[in-house]
Amino acid sequence: MKDTLKHRGKRNQLAEIVKEKGVTSETVLEAIRTIPRHLFLDSSFEDHAYQDKAFPIGAEQTISQPYTVAFQTSLLQINVGDKILEIGTGSGYQTAILLQLKAKVYTIERQLELFKKTNLFFNKMGYRPKKTIFGDGYKGLPEEAPFNGIIVTAGAPHVPKALLSQLAVGGKLVIPVGIDEQVMTLFTRTSEKEFEKKEFGSFRFVPLLENKN
Numbered sequence: 001m002k003d004t005l006k007h008r009g010k011r012n013q014l015a016e017i018v019k020e021k022g023v024t025s026e027t028v029l030e031a032i033r034t035i036p037r038h039l040f041l042d043s044s045f046e047d048h049a050y051q052d053k054a055f056p057i058g059a060e061q062t063i064s065q066p067y068t069v070a071f072q073t074s075l076l077q078i079n080v081g082d083k084i085l086e087i088g089t090g091s092g093y094q095t096a097i098l099l100q101l102k103a104k105v106y107t108i109e110r111q112l113e114l115f116k117k118t119n120l121f122f123n124k125m126g127y128r129p130k131k132t133i134f135g136d137g138y139k140g141l142p143e144e145a146p147f148n149g150i151i152v153t154a155g156a157p158h159v160p161k162a163l164l165s166q167l168a169v170g171g172k173l174v175i176p177v178g179i180d181e182q183v184m185t186l187f188t189r190t191s192e193k194e195f196e197k198k199e200f201g202s203f204r205f206v207p208l209l210e211n212k213n
C-alpha cells in the first residue's frame with residue numbers, strides 16, 4: 001500500500017473532526033495529518049482508516065480511535081526529547097504519533113503475536129522507538145525510569161503504583177481507569193511524594209491485562 005494525496009486529504013479531514021471534538025494542540029493535530037493510519041490496518045480495511053473510530057487489529061485488540069489518541073497525547077504536553085513510556089503498543093499508531101512529536105519512546109506490549117508484527121512494521125516504516133518491550137506494562141520499565149510521560153492505551157482496573165513511581169517530578173501519567181467503561185485520568189507528579197489528579201470524560205478501551213509470563 002502507498003500513501004497518496006487522497007489519503008492525505010482524508011487525514012486533513014480527520015484532523016478537523018478531532019479538532020471539532022476539542023483537541024486544540026496544533027502539534028498533535030499536525031501529527032494526525034502526518035501519520036498514515038491506513039498503513040497500520042490490513043489493506044482490506046483501508047476504507048475504515050480515516051473514520052474517527054477504533055478498529056480490530058487481530059489478537060482481539062484494537063487500534064484506538066484517532067480522537068482518543070489525540071486527546072491522550074495532548075494531555076501529556078510533550079516537549080521535544082521527552083522520555084515517554086507507552087503501555088499497549090498494539091498497532092503502533094499511538095507510538096508513531098509520539099515519535100512524530102519527537103519524543104523518545106519506550107513501548108510495552110504483552111501479546112507476542114502483535115509485538116512481533118508491529119516490530120516488523122516499525123522496521124519497514126523506519127519508525128524508531130528507543131525500545132520495544134514484550135512484557136507486562138503493569139510493572140512499567142524501572143530500568144529506564146524516570147519518564148516525563150507515561151501513556152496507558154488499555155483500560156486499567158486500577159492505577160498501577162509502579163507507573164506513578166516511575167514518573168519524573170513534573171511528569172504525567174495518562175491512564176483510562178475503570179472496568180466496563182473508563183474515566184480518562186491524568187496524574188501529574190508535583191513533588192517526590194505528591195501527585196495531582198484530574199479526571200476527564202469516559203472512554204472505552206480493551207482491558208489492561210495482567211501478564212501470563
Ligand code: SAH
Pocket residue numbers: 061062063064087088089090091092093094095108109110111114135136137138153154206207208209210211
Ligand atoms: N496504542 C495502541 C492501542 C492498542 S489496544 C494502538 O494505537 O494501536 C491496547 C493494547 O494493550 C493491546 O495491544 C493489548 O494487547 C495491550 N495490553 C493489554 N494489557 C497489557 C499489559 N499488561 N501490558 C502491555 N500491553 C498490554
